[in-house]
Amino acid sequence: MARRQGYDGVVVTAPVSVPYERYSIETAHWWIARALRASLQAAGLKPLEIDGFTVSSFTLSPDTAVGLTQHLGLCPRWLDHIPMGGASGVVALRRAARAVQAGDADIVACVAGDTNHIDSFRTLLSGFSRFASDASYPYGFGGPNVNFALLTDRYMQEFNATREDFGRICVAQRDNALRYPNAMMKKPLTLEDYLNARAIADPIALFDCVMPCAGSEAFLVMREDEAIKRDLPFARIKGTIERHNAHASDPIQLRGGWTLDVDDLYDMAGCAPTDMDLVQTYDDYPVISMMQIEDLGFCEKGGAPEFLRSRDMTVTGDFPHNTNGGQLSAGQAGAAGGFIGLVEAIRQVTGTAAGTQVKDARRALVSGFGMINYDRGVCSSAAILEGTA
Amino acid sequence: MSDPLQPPLKKNPQKRTVSPTRPPEGRSRAALGLTAAAAEGRFALQCCAECGAVQYPPRDACSTCLSTELPWRDVSPKGTLIADTFIRATTSLYFRDRLPWRTGTVQLDLGPSVICHVHGDCEKGARVVLLNRLDRAGQGVLIATPEKRTPNMQDDPQLRAMSSDPNYRRVLITDARTPNAPALAKALRTAGAAHVFVGEGETWRPYPERAALESLGVEFLPLDVTDTSSVNRMAAEYGSKVDILINNARFLRPGGVLARGDTGFARDEIEVNYLGLMRLAQAFGPAMCARTGDGVNSAVAWVNILAATSLSNSPEMGCFSASQSAARALSQSLRGEFRSAGLRVMNTYVGPTEDDWHQPLPPPKVTANALARDVIKGLTDGLEDVYCGDVAKDMADKYRRDPKVLERELTMGGEA
Ligand SMILES: [Zn+2]
Numbered sequence: 001m002a003r004r005q006g007y008d009g010v011v012v013t014a015p016v017s018v019p020y021e022r023y024s025i026e027t028a029h030w031w032i033a034r035a036l037r038a039s040l041q042a043a044g045l046k047p048l049e050i051d052g053f054t055v056s057s058f059t060l061s062p063d064t065a066v067g068l069t070q071h072l073g074l075c076p077r078w079l080d081h082i083p084m085g086g087a088s089g090v091v092a093l094r095r096a097a098r099a100v101q102a103g104d105a106d107i108v109a110c111v112a113g114d115t116n117h118i119d120s121f122r123t124l125l126s127g128f129s130r131f132a133s134d135a136s137y138p139y140g141f142g143g144p145n146v147n148f149a150l151l152t153d154r155y156m157q158e159f160n161a162t163r164e165d166f167g168r169i170c171v172a173q174r175d176n177a178l179r180y181p182n183a184m185m186k187k188p189l190t191l192e193d194y195l196n197a198r199a200i201a202d203p204i205a206l207f208d209c210v211m212p213c214a215g216s217e218a219f220l221v222m223r224e225d226e227a228i229k230r231d232l233p234f235a236r237i238k239g240t241i242e243r244h245n246a247h248a249s250d251p252i253q254l255r256g257g258w259t260l261d262v263d264d265l266y267d268m269a270g271c272a273p274t275d276m277d278l279v280q281t282y283d284d285y286p287v288i289s290m291m292q293i294e295d296l297g298f299c300e301k302g303g304a305p306e307f308l309r310s311r312d313m314t315v316t317g318d319f320p321h322n323t324n325g326g327q328l329s330a331g332q333a334g335a336a337g338g339f340i341g342l343v344e345a346i347r348q349v350t351g352t353a354a355g356t357q358v359k360d361a362r363r364a365l366v367s368g369f370g371m372i373n374y375d376r377g378v379c380s381s382a383a384i385l386e387g388t389a
Numbered sequence: 390m391s392d393p394l395q396p397p398l399k400k401n402p403q404k405r406t407v408s409p410t411r412p413p414e415g416r417s418r419a420a421l422g423l424t425a426a427a428a429e430g431r432f433a434l435q436c437c438a439e440c441g442a443v444q445y446p447p448r449d450a451c452s453t454c455l456s457t458e459l460p461w462r463d464v465s466p467k468g469t470l471i472a473d474t475f476i477r478a479t480t481s482l483y484f485r486d487r488l489p490w491r492t493g494t495v496q497l498d499l500g501p502s503v504i505c506h507v508h509g510d511c512e513k514g515a516r517v518v519l520l521n522r523l524d525r526a527g528q529g530v531l532i533a534t535p536e537k538r539t540p541n542m543q544d545d546p547q548l549r550a551m552s553s554d555p556n557y558r559r560v561l562i563t564d565a566r567t568p569n570a571p572a573l574a575k576a577l578r579t580a581g582a583a584h585v586f587v588g589e590g591e592t593w594r595p596y597p598e599r600a601a602l603e604s605l606g607v608e609f610l611p612l613d614v615t616d617t618s619s620v621n622r623m624a625a626e627y628g629s630k631v632d633i634l635i636n637n638a639r640f641l642r643p644g645g646v647l648a649r650g651d652t653g654f655a656r657d658e659i660e661v662n663y664l665g666l667m668r669l670a671q672a673f674g675p676a677m678c679a680r681t682g683d684g685v686n687s688a689v690a691w692v693n694i695l696a697a698t699s700l701s702n703s704p705e706m707g708c709f710s711a712s713q714s715a716a717r718a719l720s721q722s723l724r725g726e727f728r729s730a731g732l733r734v735m736n737t738y739v740g741p742t743e744d745d746w747h748q749p750l751p752p753p754k755v756t757a758n759a760l761a762r763d764v765i766k767g768l769t770d771g772l773e774d775v776y777c778g779d780v781a782k783d784m785a786d787k788y789r790r791d792p793k794v795l796e797r798e799l800t801m802g803g804e805a
Pocket of ligand 1: 437438439440441442451452453454455456
């Protein structure tokens with residue numbers, strides 16, 4: 001008997017990305033409503049016809065998923081609020097899938113969205129976590145840039161990675177973003193631009209950082225027969241994993257929780273890293289993408305710089321990666337940053353990705369990473385999706 | 390080595406004074422344990438009372454065994470700098486005025502990794518010693534320093550920002566007639582103070598310390614802390630030139646309540662020791678608070694010299710100590726009032742001193758030189774509470790352990 005039960009008969013569909021804006025005077029509620037509405041419209045559903053709802057957002061305060069049911073006129077029998085930042089998308093997917101599988105809900109809408117007011121990045125930063133207020137913000141108040149500068153510095157010392165190695169990821173993603181109309185970044189990026197960019201926190205420079213913006217993303221989870229009845233293109237969920245606070249005694253983060261669960265992931269899915277047609281990593285900084293590529297088995301620990309040097313990460317390349325530009329080029333819309341890769345992967349394996357479509361894409365690996373509670377990302381997650389073509 | 394500090398340029402009146410800003414102040418209650426240790430210059434972390442695991446960041450429960458008994462203990466501050474960065478962009482106004490700011494990750498020999506400030510002389514991968522210092526928000530922060538002292542180490546801008554170093558600063562000692570005034574002035578000179586002002590009341594009346602002070606090249610200012618207009622006049626003229634104020638003004642007579650027949654001396658004690666402090670704070674406080682961001686010779690510290698018996702009283706000096714307790718309570722209010730500007734209030738608690746009024750008390754007693762040395766060290770280390778002399782240290786330990794037990798010990802009276 002397999003260690004974990006599969007997700008047979010449960011599918012994911014109706015992917016929606018509401019175009020991001022750099023700054024917005026609207027609220028998180030507004031952005032979440034837009035994504036939910038578009039996803040329901042795609043499936044021909046009315047708000048009261050869904051019976052499961054999960055939301056992820058940083059700027060919804062003082063409301064939670066509870067407040068949203070009344071605000072948006074929903075009446076779910078299954079409700080969840082997932083505060084896991086970059087890991088939220090996959091976590092929402094796997095919880096919703098189990099709910100549908102068990103009959104606790106028939107149709108679950110999974111939504112993430114955040115607004116970005118002129119000063120909201122700063123205020124968000126100041127109230128992020130207790131450990132951050134106590135033990136990281138007083139040390140220069142550089143936010144996540146500082147944490148990732150330190151991780152990147154350590155990674156470079158440990159594995160002889162160079163700025164060029166990180167730059168190659170950013171350049172390829174910008175190339176992909178130029179095919180994605182919703183991307184915030186519209187201009188090409190060269191390796192030279194990357195290397196000459198303004199330093200933010202050495203060795204992190206401008207193009208290693210995401211641009212905070214407002215936006216929202218959504219998808220629906222339902223039974224396969226429901227999707228067929230509604231004539232919706234859908235993807236099957238072949239395997240998922242989730243882990244928190246792994247390797248707590250590592251002095252600095254060079255690996256994430258994926259290492260503990262990656263064998264389960266591929267066992268469940270019955271496939272291997274080489275079977276993936278595209279990979280969507282959580283990319284708030286390129287070093288984290290490298291960490292995921294290693295921990296999810298594409299190469300050994302520390303081998304990502306070498307592995308990527310001989311690969312083409314663009315939509316038309318031999319290792320399509322973050323095909324809509326990822327957060328680095330499409331923008332980081334708060335908690336929606338934990339959904340962007342998953343929503344794009346659903347489009348990819350259902351053949352609906354339009355300009356960013358990877359040819360014959362059938363299998364996608366999506367990885368999530370979230371929440372720098374103090375000095376490292378605490379949450380990790382991953383999922384393998386498969387199209388029906 | 391650090392670049393030696395350069396004397397401040399003459400102030401350009403056209404240029405705006407850098408506004409007082411401060412680093413992030415918010416902390417959990419547990420994290421204030423670090424601040425409490427930093428106030429006394431100790432490096433302490435929470436250690437689980439049950440399994441011994443050292444915790445960082447501060448917690449409410451042990452991350453190894455879930456025990457909620459997590460006392461703070463002095464532990465080894467040694468570790469290795471495993472990563473570092475220079476922050477060049479921040480949304481904090483305080484750090485923005487001081488970029489680039491060096492921050493790093495230190496793996497402590499005891500286990501935990503800490504994100505900390507990094508002294509400019511630390512090399513990546515090198516052994517370091519963490520100091521626990523109060524930052525300009527008055528909160529305890531950790532800074533990695535080289536394992537061995539380096540030339541001009543104290544002049545590193547990040548370390549200096551966490552100290553109240555008298556080097557290149559102008560200091561006002563409020564009372565020339567207190568016997569410790571010459572020792573304080575001399576120690577400040579040695580520590581590099583750019584200028585020492587000394588307040589002098591009743592200028593017509595001679596006193597023994599005058600000659601010693603003259604030989605130290607101090608500047609005498611007519612100042613009587615019991616006279617509001619005198620204090621205000623001096624503050625109006627010199628308030629913007631005082632970077633460190635040391636209030637050593639003191640009126641002292643021995644005796645408890647019943648030993649005195651009236652409230653006469655008590656009024657004098659309150660006038661000088663309590664209301665004097667209040668007058669000084671009202672007159673000099675605002676000008677000093679406005680200049681806490683003002684470069685090399687920014688205003689940094691307000692020093693009160695208090696009797697250790699201000700912590701817990703006894704009849705030998707009962708009425709005097711009550712005025713000292715009042716001053717101590719006032720200093721706590723001042724800490725709150727000066728905090729938003731980043732001006733530090735350093736209380737120096739002194740045991741019995743070598744002077745006429747303490748003659749009946751047994752040794753050990755604090756000499757003026759020892760007091761001056763501890764004040765300078767406290768300023769250099771940016772402390773908030775300094776216990777000077779064995780009696781004061783002993784009393785502080787007992788006060789921390791159990792204030793009621795200390796009170797009873799101090800009020801036992803003689804043999805019946
Ligand atoms: Zn324990």
